[in-house]
Amino acid sequence: MTQPVRVAVVGAGHLGRHHARLYAGLPQAELVGIADVALERAQRLAATYGVSALADYRDLIEQVDAASIAVPTAGHFAVARDFLDRGRAVLIEKPFTRTLPEADELLALAERRGATIQVGHVERFNPALIAAKGYLKDPLYVECDRISPFTFRSMDIGVVLDLMIHDLDILLDLIPSAITALDAVGVQALSRHEDIANARLTFANGCVANLTASRVATRAVRKLRIIQRDSYLSVNYGERRALLFRKRPDAPDPATIDPTTIADAKAFVYDKLITVEEIPLSLHDALEQELVAFLHCVATGARPACSGADARRALELAWRILDSIRANRDRHVPQ
Template structure:
Protein backbone atom coordinates (compact mmCIF):
# COMPACT_ATOMS: atom_id res chain seq x y z
CA UNK A 1 0.00 0.00 0.00
CA UNK A 2 0.94 3.67 -0.26
CA UNK A 3 3.81 4.79 1.94
CA UNK A 4 4.43 8.37 3.01
CA UNK A 5 6.37 10.30 0.39
CA UNK A 6 5.54 7.90 -2.43
CA UNK A 7 3.26 8.54 -5.37
CA UNK A 8 0.06 6.55 -5.74
CA UNK A 9 0.82 3.39 -7.69
CA UNK A 10 -1.76 2.96 -10.43
CA UNK A 11 -2.51 0.61 -13.30
CA UNK A 12 -5.13 0.01 -15.98
CA UNK A 13 -7.07 -3.17 -16.69
CA UNK A 14 -8.28 -3.24 -20.29
CA UNK A 15 -6.65 -1.25 -23.09
CA UNK A 16 -9.39 -0.74 -25.63
CA UNK A 17 -10.26 2.75 -26.79
CA UNK A 18 -10.93 4.21 -23.33
CA UNK A 19 -8.41 2.10 -21.46
CA UNK A 20 -5.63 3.25 -23.78
CA UNK A 21 -6.39 6.90 -23.01
CA UNK A 22 -6.57 6.22 -19.28
CA UNK A 23 -3.12 4.65 -19.45
CA UNK A 24 -1.74 7.50 -21.56
CA UNK A 25 -3.04 10.19 -19.21
CA UNK A 26 -2.05 8.40 -16.00
CA UNK A 27 1.46 7.93 -17.36
CA UNK A 28 1.86 11.71 -17.58
CA UNK A 29 0.21 12.79 -14.31
CA UNK A 30 2.76 14.21 -11.85
CA UNK A 31 3.07 12.42 -8.50
CA UNK A 32 1.50 9.22 -9.86
CA UNK A 33 3.52 6.05 -10.28
CA UNK A 34 2.12 4.35 -13.38
CA UNK A 35 2.84 0.63 -12.93
CA UNK A 36 1.46 -0.61 -16.24
CA UNK A 37 -1.50 -2.34 -17.82
CA UNK A 38 -3.13 -5.72 -18.14
CA UNK A 39 -4.87 -6.71 -21.37
CA UNK A 40 -6.25 -10.16 -22.21
CA UNK A 41 -5.17 -9.81 -25.86
CA UNK A 42 -1.38 -10.32 -25.96
CA UNK A 43 -0.89 -8.51 -29.27
CA UNK A 44 -2.82 -5.48 -28.03
CA UNK A 45 -0.90 -5.52 -24.75
CA UNK A 46 2.42 -5.43 -26.62
CA UNK A 47 1.18 -2.65 -28.90
CA UNK A 48 0.10 -0.44 -25.99
CA UNK A 49 3.27 -1.18 -24.05
CA UNK A 50 5.40 -0.21 -27.02
CA UNK A 51 3.42 2.94 -27.86
CA UNK A 52 3.11 4.28 -24.32
CA UNK A 53 6.32 2.94 -22.83
CA UNK A 54 4.52 1.22 -19.94
CA UNK A 55 4.77 -2.34 -18.72
CA UNK A 56 2.26 -4.91 -19.98
CA UNK A 57 1.80 -7.45 -17.20
CA UNK A 58 1.30 -11.09 -18.07
CA UNK A 59 -1.60 -11.56 -15.66
CA UNK A 60 -4.06 -9.42 -13.77
CA UNK A 61 -2.62 -10.74 -10.51
CA UNK A 62 0.84 -9.54 -11.53
CA UNK A 63 -0.53 -6.03 -12.07
CA UNK A 64 -2.44 -6.12 -8.77
CA UNK A 65 0.80 -7.03 -6.97
CA UNK A 66 2.25 -3.64 -7.94
CA UNK A 67 -0.59 -1.11 -7.45
CA UNK A 68 -2.63 0.80 -4.90
CA UNK A 69 -5.40 1.65 -7.38
CA UNK A 70 -6.58 0.53 -10.82
CA UNK A 71 -8.75 1.85 -13.60
CA UNK A 72 -11.17 -0.80 -14.87
CA UNK A 73 -11.86 -0.29 -18.57
CA UNK A 74 -13.01 -3.75 -19.62
CA UNK A 75 -16.43 -4.52 -21.18
CA UNK A 76 -19.28 -3.74 -18.79
CA UNK A 77 -20.21 -7.39 -18.29
CA UNK A 78 -16.72 -7.95 -16.84
CA UNK A 79 -16.74 -4.98 -14.44
CA UNK A 80 -17.92 -6.92 -11.41
CA UNK A 81 -15.41 -9.75 -11.68
CA UNK A 82 -12.44 -7.41 -12.09
CA UNK A 83 -13.64 -4.96 -9.44
CA UNK A 84 -14.23 -7.68 -6.84
CA UNK A 85 -10.80 -9.19 -7.48
CA UNK A 86 -9.18 -5.79 -6.89
CA UNK A 87 -11.32 -4.76 -3.92
CA UNK A 88 -10.72 -8.06 -2.12
CA UNK A 89 -7.04 -7.12 -2.12
CA UNK A 90 -7.77 -3.63 -0.80
CA UNK A 91 -7.03 -2.00 -4.15
CA UNK A 92 -9.02 1.15 -4.93
CA UNK A 93 -10.90 1.14 -8.24
CA UNK A 94 -12.05 3.68 -10.80
CA UNK A 95 -14.64 1.87 -12.93
CA UNK A 96 -15.55 3.18 -16.35
CA UNK A 97 -19.25 3.93 -16.59
CA UNK A 98 -21.58 2.22 -16.31
CA UNK A 99 -20.61 0.76 -12.95
CA UNK A 100 -22.23 -2.58 -13.74
CA UNK A 101 -24.78 -4.15 -16.10
CA UNK A 102 -27.45 -4.32 -13.38
CA UNK A 103 -28.24 -3.14 -9.86
CA UNK A 104 -27.48 -6.49 -8.22
CA UNK A 105 -23.96 -6.48 -9.64
CA UNK A 106 -23.41 -2.89 -8.49
CA UNK A 107 -24.63 -3.76 -4.98
CA UNK A 108 -22.16 -6.65 -4.75
CA UNK A 109 -19.29 -4.34 -5.71
CA UNK A 110 -20.29 -1.81 -3.07
CA UNK A 111 -20.68 -4.50 -0.40
CA UNK A 112 -17.10 -5.69 -0.90
CA UNK A 113 -15.79 -2.12 -0.98
CA UNK A 114 -17.52 -1.38 2.32
CA UNK A 115 -16.11 -4.54 3.88
CA UNK A 116 -12.52 -3.97 2.73
CA UNK A 117 -12.42 -0.18 3.01
CA UNK A 118 -11.22 0.24 -0.57
CA UNK A 119 -12.65 3.15 -2.54
CA UNK A 120 -14.90 2.89 -5.59
CA UNK A 121 -15.27 5.74 -8.09
CA UNK A 122 -17.23 5.69 -11.35
CA UNK A 123 -16.00 7.51 -14.45
CA UNK A 124 -18.85 10.00 -14.83
CA UNK A 125 -16.63 12.46 -16.68
CA UNK A 126 -19.47 14.76 -17.76
CA UNK A 127 -19.61 16.06 -14.18
CA UNK A 128 -16.32 17.80 -15.00
CA UNK A 129 -17.39 19.13 -18.40
CA UNK A 130 -16.37 22.84 -18.40
CA UNK A 131 -19.80 23.82 -19.73
CA UNK A 132 -21.54 22.05 -16.84
CA UNK A 133 -19.16 23.54 -14.27
CA UNK A 134 -19.73 27.02 -15.71
CA UNK A 135 -23.53 26.64 -15.68
CA UNK A 136 -23.93 25.12 -12.21
CA UNK A 137 -23.69 28.39 -10.22
CA UNK A 138 -26.67 29.76 -12.18
CA UNK A 139 -28.91 26.70 -11.85
CA UNK A 140 -30.45 27.26 -8.45
CA UNK A 141 -33.72 25.44 -9.08
CA UNK A 142 -34.04 23.94 -12.57
CA UNK A 143 -37.64 23.01 -13.41
CA UNK A 144 -37.37 21.59 -16.93
CA UNK A 145 -34.34 19.99 -18.57
CA UNK A 146 -34.21 18.73 -22.15
CA UNK A 147 -31.26 16.61 -23.24
CA UNK A 148 -30.38 14.95 -26.55
CA UNK A 149 -27.28 12.75 -26.73
CA UNK A 150 -27.10 11.51 -30.31
CA UNK A 151 -24.29 9.52 -31.89
CA UNK A 152 -23.65 7.43 -35.01
CA UNK A 153 -23.33 3.69 -34.60
CA UNK A 154 -19.95 2.41 -33.43
CA UNK A 155 -19.54 -1.29 -32.54
CA UNK A 156 -18.33 -0.51 -29.01
CA UNK A 157 -20.12 -0.90 -25.66
CA UNK A 158 -22.90 -2.83 -27.37
CA UNK A 159 -22.93 -5.33 -24.50
CA UNK A 160 -25.36 -2.97 -22.73
CA UNK A 161 -28.30 -0.79 -23.76
CA UNK A 162 -27.86 2.83 -24.82
CA UNK A 163 -29.28 3.89 -21.45
CA UNK A 164 -26.21 2.48 -19.70
CA UNK A 165 -23.87 3.39 -22.55
CA UNK A 166 -24.82 7.04 -23.19
CA UNK A 167 -27.94 8.22 -21.36
CA UNK A 168 -26.37 7.38 -18.01
CA UNK A 169 -24.28 10.56 -18.35
CA UNK A 170 -27.43 12.67 -18.56
CA UNK A 171 -29.24 10.80 -15.79
CA UNK A 172 -26.22 11.43 -13.55
CA UNK A 173 -26.08 15.13 -14.46
CA UNK A 174 -29.80 15.74 -14.10
CA UNK A 175 -30.03 14.02 -10.72
CA UNK A 176 -27.11 16.10 -9.50
CA UNK A 177 -28.50 19.37 -10.81
CA UNK A 178 -32.05 18.86 -9.53
CA UNK A 179 -31.09 17.29 -6.21
CA UNK A 180 -34.52 15.80 -5.45
CA UNK A 181 -35.57 12.13 -5.45
CA UNK A 182 -37.21 10.84 -8.63
CA UNK A 183 -40.96 10.36 -8.25
CA UNK A 184 -41.82 8.83 -11.61
CA UNK A 185 -40.12 7.47 -14.74
CA UNK A 186 -41.78 6.99 -18.12
CA UNK A 187 -39.52 5.49 -20.78
CA UNK A 188 -39.49 3.81 -24.16
CA UNK A 189 -36.74 2.32 -26.29
CA UNK A 190 -36.02 0.21 -29.34
CA UNK A 191 -33.31 -2.22 -30.41
CA UNK A 192 -32.24 -1.25 -33.93
CA UNK A 193 -28.80 -2.66 -34.73
CA UNK A 194 -27.96 -4.67 -31.60
CA UNK A 195 -29.83 -7.02 -29.29
CA UNK A 196 -30.07 -4.24 -26.70
CA UNK A 197 -31.98 -0.95 -26.79
CA UNK A 198 -30.15 1.42 -29.17
CA UNK A 199 -32.41 4.49 -28.98
CA UNK A 200 -34.38 5.56 -25.92
CA UNK A 201 -36.37 8.38 -24.39
CA UNK A 202 -37.01 8.83 -20.68
CA UNK A 203 -39.10 11.39 -18.84
CA UNK A 204 -38.06 11.82 -15.20
CA UNK A 205 -40.38 13.60 -12.79
CA UNK A 206 -38.85 14.66 -9.48
CA UNK A 207 -40.44 15.07 -6.06
CA UNK A 208 -39.95 18.84 -6.18
CA UNK A 209 -41.81 19.13 -9.49
CA UNK A 210 -38.87 19.33 -11.89
CA UNK A 211 -39.09 17.36 -15.14
CA UNK A 212 -36.26 16.08 -17.32
CA UNK A 213 -36.81 14.74 -20.82
CA UNK A 214 -33.81 12.70 -21.98
CA UNK A 215 -33.15 11.17 -25.39
CA UNK A 216 -30.14 9.03 -26.26
CA UNK A 217 -29.28 7.26 -29.49
CA UNK A 218 -26.23 5.40 -30.77
CA UNK A 219 -27.75 4.74 -34.20
CA UNK A 220 -28.34 8.27 -35.51
Protein backbone atom coordinates in the same frame (compact mmCIF):
# COMPACT_ATOMS: atom_id res chain seq x y z
CA MET B 1 1.05 9.27 0.61
CA THR B 2 3.80 11.48 -0.81
CA GLN B 3 4.95 9.09 -3.52
CA PRO B 4 3.10 8.84 -6.85
CA VAL B 5 0.13 6.49 -6.82
CA ARG B 6 1.06 3.22 -8.53
CA VAL B 7 -1.66 2.47 -11.07
CA ALA B 8 -2.61 -0.26 -13.52
CA VAL B 9 -4.93 0.04 -16.50
CA VAL B 10 -7.10 -3.00 -17.17
CA GLY B 11 -8.40 -2.95 -20.72
CA ALA B 12 -6.37 -1.61 -23.63
CA GLY B 13 -9.28 -0.60 -25.82
CA HIS B 14 -10.64 2.84 -26.69
CA LEU B 15 -10.92 4.20 -23.14
CA GLY B 16 -8.04 2.24 -21.68
CA ARG B 17 -5.67 3.85 -24.17
CA HIS B 18 -6.67 7.31 -22.93
CA HIS B 19 -6.32 6.32 -19.29
CA ALA B 20 -2.81 4.97 -19.94
CA ARG B 21 -1.78 8.08 -21.89
CA LEU B 22 -2.93 10.44 -19.17
CA TYR B 23 -1.52 8.46 -16.25
CA ALA B 24 1.84 8.32 -18.00
CA GLY B 25 1.93 12.11 -18.12
CA LEU B 26 0.69 12.86 -14.60
CA PRO B 27 3.29 13.46 -11.86
CA GLN B 28 0.83 12.11 -9.27
CA ALA B 29 0.83 8.68 -10.95
CA GLU B 30 3.26 5.91 -11.75
CA LEU B 31 1.85 3.76 -14.54
CA VAL B 32 3.01 0.25 -13.65
CA GLY B 33 1.37 -1.94 -16.25
CA ILE B 34 -1.45 -2.58 -18.69
CA ALA B 35 -3.52 -5.75 -18.83
CA ASP B 36 -5.81 -7.02 -21.57
CA VAL B 37 -7.04 -10.47 -22.51
CA ALA B 38 -5.74 -9.63 -25.99
CA LEU B 39 -2.08 -9.64 -24.96
CA GLU B 40 -0.79 -8.19 -28.23
CA ARG B 41 -3.02 -5.16 -27.80
CA ALA B 42 -1.71 -4.65 -24.26
CA GLN B 43 1.86 -5.05 -25.47
CA ARG B 44 1.47 -2.41 -28.19
CA LEU B 45 0.08 0.10 -25.72
CA ALA B 46 2.52 -0.75 -22.94
CA ALA B 47 5.49 -0.37 -25.28
CA THR B 48 4.52 3.26 -25.85
CA TYR B 49 5.07 4.03 -22.16
CA GLY B 50 7.75 1.50 -21.30
CA VAL B 51 5.63 -0.49 -18.85
CA SER B 52 4.75 -4.14 -18.50
CA ALA B 53 1.96 -5.83 -20.44
CA LEU B 54 -0.02 -8.78 -19.12
CA ALA B 55 -2.88 -10.94 -20.24
CA ASP B 56 -4.04 -11.56 -16.65
CA TYR B 57 -4.78 -8.41 -14.63
CA ARG B 58 -4.48 -10.38 -11.39
CA ASP B 59 -0.71 -10.46 -11.82
CA LEU B 60 -0.72 -6.67 -11.36
CA ILE B 61 -2.75 -6.41 -8.16
CA GLU B 62 0.16 -6.72 -5.71
CA GLN B 63 2.22 -4.20 -7.69
CA VAL B 64 -0.21 -1.27 -7.55
CA ASP B 65 -2.22 0.98 -5.25
CA ALA B 66 -5.07 1.51 -7.70
CA ALA B 67 -6.43 0.52 -11.08
CA SER B 68 -8.54 1.95 -13.89
CA ILE B 69 -11.00 -0.66 -15.11
CA ALA B 70 -11.87 -0.06 -18.76
CA VAL B 71 -13.09 -3.49 -19.83
CA PRO B 72 -16.55 -4.24 -21.29
CA THR B 73 -19.37 -3.70 -18.79
CA ALA B 74 -19.90 -7.43 -18.30
CA GLY B 75 -16.38 -7.65 -16.83
CA HIS B 76 -16.56 -4.69 -14.43
CA PHE B 77 -17.75 -6.70 -11.46
CA ALA B 78 -15.17 -9.50 -11.51
CA VAL B 79 -12.17 -7.24 -12.16
CA ALA B 80 -13.18 -4.65 -9.56
CA ARG B 81 -13.93 -7.36 -6.99
CA ASP B 82 -10.43 -8.79 -7.27
CA PHE B 83 -8.74 -5.41 -6.79
CA LEU B 84 -11.06 -4.30 -3.97
CA ASP B 85 -10.62 -7.59 -2.14
CA ARG B 86 -6.91 -6.72 -1.85
CA GLY B 87 -7.71 -3.21 -0.64
CA ARG B 88 -6.87 -1.53 -3.95
CA ALA B 89 -8.76 1.54 -5.13
CA VAL B 90 -10.60 1.31 -8.43
CA LEU B 91 -11.81 3.76 -11.04
CA ILE B 92 -14.48 1.86 -12.95
CA GLU B 93 -15.66 3.17 -16.29
CA LYS B 94 -19.41 3.72 -16.44
CA PRO B 95 -21.75 2.05 -15.97
CA PHE B 96 -20.66 0.96 -12.50
CA THR B 97 -21.74 -2.65 -13.10
CA ARG B 98 -24.33 -4.36 -15.21
CA THR B 99 -26.70 -5.21 -12.36
CA LEU B 100 -27.67 -3.75 -8.99
CA PRO B 101 -26.72 -6.89 -6.99
CA GLU B 102 -23.21 -6.64 -8.48
CA ALA B 103 -23.00 -2.97 -7.50
CA ASP B 104 -24.18 -3.73 -3.97
CA GLU B 105 -21.60 -6.48 -3.54
CA LEU B 106 -18.77 -4.18 -4.65
CA LEU B 107 -19.94 -1.41 -2.32
CA ALA B 108 -20.04 -3.79 0.63
CA LEU B 109 -16.60 -5.19 -0.23
CA ALA B 110 -15.08 -1.70 -0.54
CA GLU B 111 -16.53 -0.82 2.86
CA ARG B 112 -15.03 -3.93 4.47
CA ARG B 113 -11.60 -3.40 2.89
CA GLY B 114 -11.50 0.39 3.28
CA ALA B 115 -10.97 0.80 -0.46
CA THR B 116 -12.04 3.63 -2.75
CA ILE B 117 -14.51 3.25 -5.63
CA GLN B 118 -14.84 6.03 -8.17
CA VAL B 119 -16.99 5.57 -11.28
CA GLY B 120 -16.15 7.22 -14.59
CA HIS B 121 -19.10 9.54 -15.13
CA VAL B 122 -16.70 11.90 -16.84
CA GLU B 123 -19.24 14.60 -17.71
CA ARG B 124 -19.16 15.63 -14.04
CA PHE B 125 -15.73 17.06 -14.87
CA ASN B 126 -16.80 18.79 -18.08
CA PRO B 127 -15.88 22.48 -17.72
CA ALA B 128 -19.14 23.63 -19.31
CA LEU B 129 -21.23 21.78 -16.72
CA ILE B 130 -19.04 22.93 -13.85
CA ALA B 131 -19.42 26.56 -14.97
CA ALA B 132 -23.18 26.29 -15.49
CA LYS B 133 -23.77 24.79 -12.02
CA GLY B 134 -22.88 28.16 -10.53
CA TYR B 135 -26.08 29.58 -12.07
CA LEU B 136 -28.37 26.71 -11.11
CA LYS B 137 -31.34 27.84 -8.97
CA ASP B 138 -34.70 26.15 -9.38
CA PRO B 139 -34.88 23.92 -12.47
CA LEU B 140 -38.41 23.59 -13.81
CA TYR B 141 -37.74 21.69 -17.02
CA VAL B 142 -34.59 19.91 -18.23
CA GLU B 143 -33.73 18.52 -21.65
CA CYS B 144 -30.84 16.10 -22.17
CA ASP B 145 -29.79 15.11 -25.69
CA ARG B 146 -26.97 12.59 -26.15
CA ILE B 147 -26.70 11.11 -29.61
CA SER B 148 -23.80 9.72 -31.63
CA PRO B 149 -23.02 7.66 -34.71
CA PHE B 150 -22.72 3.91 -34.31
CA THR B 151 -19.24 3.04 -32.96
CA PHE B 152 -19.43 -0.78 -32.59
CA ARG B 153 -18.36 -0.34 -28.93
CA SER B 154 -20.33 -1.35 -25.81
CA MET B 155 -22.28 -3.99 -27.70
CA ASP B 156 -22.91 -5.89 -24.46
CA ILE B 157 -25.31 -3.15 -23.29
CA GLY B 158 -27.92 -0.84 -24.80
CA VAL B 159 -27.96 2.92 -25.19
CA VAL B 160 -29.49 3.51 -21.74
CA LEU B 161 -26.52 1.97 -19.90
CA ASP B 162 -24.08 3.12 -22.58
CA LEU B 163 -24.98 6.81 -23.09
CA MET B 164 -28.12 7.92 -21.24
CA ILE B 165 -26.62 6.94 -17.90
CA HIS B 166 -24.30 9.97 -18.13
CA ASP B 167 -27.33 12.26 -18.04
CA LEU B 168 -29.07 10.24 -15.35
CA ASP B 169 -26.05 10.73 -13.10
CA ILE B 170 -26.02 14.47 -13.82
CA LEU B 171 -29.75 14.87 -13.18
CA LEU B 172 -29.53 13.05 -9.85
CA ASP B 173 -26.63 15.30 -8.88
CA LEU B 174 -28.36 18.54 -9.95
CA ILE B 175 -31.91 17.90 -8.72
CA PRO B 176 -32.12 16.86 -5.04
CA SER B 177 -35.64 15.49 -5.27
CA ALA B 178 -37.24 12.06 -5.55
CA ILE B 179 -38.56 10.82 -8.88
CA THR B 180 -42.32 10.36 -8.65
CA ALA B 181 -43.14 9.33 -12.24
CA LEU B 182 -41.22 7.78 -15.11
CA ASP B 183 -42.10 6.70 -18.64
CA ALA B 184 -39.74 5.51 -21.36
CA VAL B 185 -39.61 4.03 -24.83
CA GLY B 186 -36.77 2.36 -26.68
CA VAL B 187 -36.10 0.94 -30.12
CA GLN B 188 -33.63 -1.62 -31.39
CA ALA B 189 -32.00 -0.50 -34.63
CA LEU B 190 -28.72 -2.34 -35.20
CA SER B 191 -27.75 -4.21 -32.03
CA ARG B 192 -29.43 -6.78 -29.78
CA HIS B 193 -30.30 -4.02 -27.31
CA GLU B 194 -32.11 -0.68 -27.50
CA ASP B 195 -30.13 1.78 -29.66
CA ILE B 196 -32.54 4.70 -29.30
CA ALA B 197 -34.32 5.65 -26.09
CA ASN B 198 -36.40 8.46 -24.64
CA ALA B 199 -37.38 8.91 -21.01
CA ARG B 200 -39.54 11.46 -19.21
CA LEU B 201 -39.00 11.91 -15.48
CA THR B 202 -41.10 13.87 -13.00
CA PHE B 203 -39.54 14.92 -9.70
CA ALA B 204 -41.32 15.52 -6.40
CA ASN B 205 -40.34 19.19 -6.50
CA GLY B 206 -42.23 19.61 -9.79
CA CYS B 207 -39.26 19.56 -12.15
CA VAL B 208 -39.69 17.54 -15.35
CA ALA B 209 -36.80 16.10 -17.35
CA ASN B 210 -36.85 14.73 -20.88
CA LEU B 211 -33.91 12.60 -22.00
CA THR B 212 -33.08 11.34 -25.49
CA ALA B 213 -30.21 9.02 -26.29
CA SER B 214 -29.24 7.42 -29.59
CA ARG B 215 -26.16 5.63 -30.87
CA VAL B 216 -27.33 5.44 -34.48
CA ALA B 217 -27.35 9.15 -35.29
CA THR B 218 -25.58 10.87 -38.19
CA ARG B 219 -23.69 13.25 -35.89
CA ALA B 220 -22.65 13.59 -32.27
CA VAL B 221 -24.62 15.89 -29.95
CA ARG B 222 -24.22 16.18 -26.17
CA LYS B 223 -26.36 18.99 -24.78
CA LEU B 224 -28.15 19.95 -21.59
CA ARG B 225 -30.84 22.64 -21.36
CA ILE B 226 -32.24 23.85 -18.04
CA ILE B 227 -35.25 26.16 -17.85
CA GLN B 228 -35.64 28.06 -14.58
CA ARG B 229 -38.08 30.71 -13.37
CA ASP B 230 -35.85 33.60 -14.38
CA SER B 231 -33.28 32.08 -16.73
CA TYR B 232 -32.37 29.38 -19.23
CA LEU B 233 -29.05 27.52 -19.17
CA SER B 234 -27.63 25.85 -22.27
CA VAL B 235 -24.67 23.47 -21.90
CA ASN B 236 -22.84 22.02 -24.88
CA TYR B 237 -20.56 19.29 -23.54
CA GLY B 238 -18.86 18.63 -26.85
CA GLU B 239 -18.00 22.27 -27.52
CA ARG B 240 -17.32 22.91 -23.81
CA ARG B 241 -19.57 25.95 -23.91
CA ALA B 242 -22.23 27.27 -21.52
CA LEU B 243 -24.73 30.06 -22.16
CA LEU B 244 -27.08 31.89 -19.80
CA PHE B 245 -30.27 33.46 -21.20
CA ARG B 246 -32.20 35.97 -19.07
CA LYS B 247 -35.12 38.34 -19.61
CA ARG B 248 -34.03 41.97 -19.62
CA PRO B 249 -35.26 43.89 -16.55
CA ASP B 250 -36.58 46.66 -18.84
CA ALA B 251 -38.06 44.31 -21.47
CA PRO B 252 -41.41 45.52 -22.84
CA ASP B 253 -44.47 43.28 -22.74
CA PRO B 254 -44.44 41.42 -26.10
CA ALA B 255 -48.25 41.68 -26.22
CA THR B 256 -47.94 45.46 -26.54
CA ILE B 257 -45.65 45.30 -29.59
CA ASP B 258 -46.98 45.53 -33.13
CA PRO B 259 -45.12 42.75 -35.04
CA THR B 260 -45.56 44.65 -38.32
CA THR B 261 -43.15 47.28 -36.99
CA ILE B 262 -40.33 44.75 -36.45
CA ALA B 263 -38.07 44.15 -39.43
CA ASP B 264 -36.12 41.28 -37.81
CA ALA B 265 -37.98 39.47 -35.01
CA LYS B 266 -34.98 37.41 -33.85
CA ALA B 267 -32.75 40.49 -33.64
CA PHE B 268 -35.46 42.35 -31.72
CA VAL B 269 -35.86 39.54 -29.19
CA TYR B 270 -32.14 39.37 -28.42
CA ASP B 271 -31.72 43.12 -28.45
CA LYS B 272 -34.79 44.23 -26.48
CA LEU B 273 -36.15 41.22 -24.58
CA ILE B 274 -33.40 38.74 -23.72
CA THR B 275 -29.74 38.92 -22.72
CA VAL B 276 -27.32 36.14 -23.65
CA GLU B 277 -24.21 35.66 -21.55
CA GLU B 278 -21.30 33.36 -22.36
CA ILE B 279 -20.41 31.80 -19.02
CA PRO B 280 -16.63 31.93 -18.46
CA LEU B 281 -14.99 28.58 -17.92
CA SER B 282 -11.66 26.80 -17.80
CA LEU B 283 -11.04 24.65 -20.88
CA HIS B 284 -9.50 21.72 -19.05
CA ASP B 285 -9.61 18.10 -20.22
CA ALA B 286 -12.45 16.35 -18.39
CA LEU B 287 -10.91 12.88 -18.40
CA GLU B 288 -7.58 14.20 -17.14
CA GLN B 289 -9.35 16.01 -14.30
CA GLU B 290 -11.27 12.84 -13.49
CA LEU B 291 -8.02 10.88 -13.16
CA VAL B 292 -6.38 13.65 -11.11
CA ALA B 293 -9.39 13.62 -8.76
CA PHE B 294 -9.17 9.83 -8.46
CA LEU B 295 -5.47 9.95 -7.62
CA HIS B 296 -6.18 12.60 -4.99
CA CYS B 297 -8.81 10.38 -3.39
CA VAL B 298 -6.44 7.42 -3.34
CA ALA B 299 -3.68 9.52 -1.77
CA THR B 300 -5.82 11.33 0.81
CA GLY B 301 -8.86 9.14 1.43
CA ALA B 302 -11.20 11.90 0.24
CA ARG B 303 -14.67 11.02 -1.05
CA PRO B 304 -14.78 10.75 -4.88
CA ALA B 305 -16.82 13.27 -6.87
CA CYS B 306 -18.73 10.32 -8.28
CA SER B 307 -18.59 7.57 -5.69
CA GLY B 308 -19.81 4.03 -6.00
CA ALA B 309 -22.96 5.01 -4.11
CA ASP B 310 -23.61 7.87 -6.56
CA ALA B 311 -23.13 5.56 -9.52
CA ARG B 312 -25.43 2.96 -7.99
CA ARG B 313 -28.24 5.54 -7.89
CA ALA B 314 -27.74 6.24 -11.60
CA LEU B 315 -27.66 2.51 -12.33
CA GLU B 316 -30.87 1.93 -10.38
CA LEU B 317 -32.60 4.70 -12.35
CA ALA B 318 -31.28 3.26 -15.62
CA TRP B 319 -32.84 -0.10 -14.77
CA ARG B 320 -36.15 1.58 -13.93
CA ILE B 321 -36.05 3.13 -17.40
CA LEU B 322 -35.23 -0.22 -18.99
CA ASP B 323 -38.16 -1.78 -17.13
CA SER B 324 -40.43 0.96 -18.48
CA ILE B 325 -39.15 0.39 -22.01
CA ARG B 326 -39.92 -3.32 -21.72
CA ALA B 327 -43.37 -2.66 -20.24
CA ASN B 328 -44.28 -0.23 -23.01
CA ARG B 329 -42.95 -2.60 -25.66
CA ASP B 330 -44.98 -5.51 -24.25
CA ARG B 331 -48.08 -3.33 -24.03
CA HIS B 332 -47.96 -2.70 -27.77
CA VAL B 333 -47.19 -6.24 -28.91
CA PRO B 334 -50.26 -7.66 -30.75
CA GLN B 335 -51.85 -10.52 -28.81
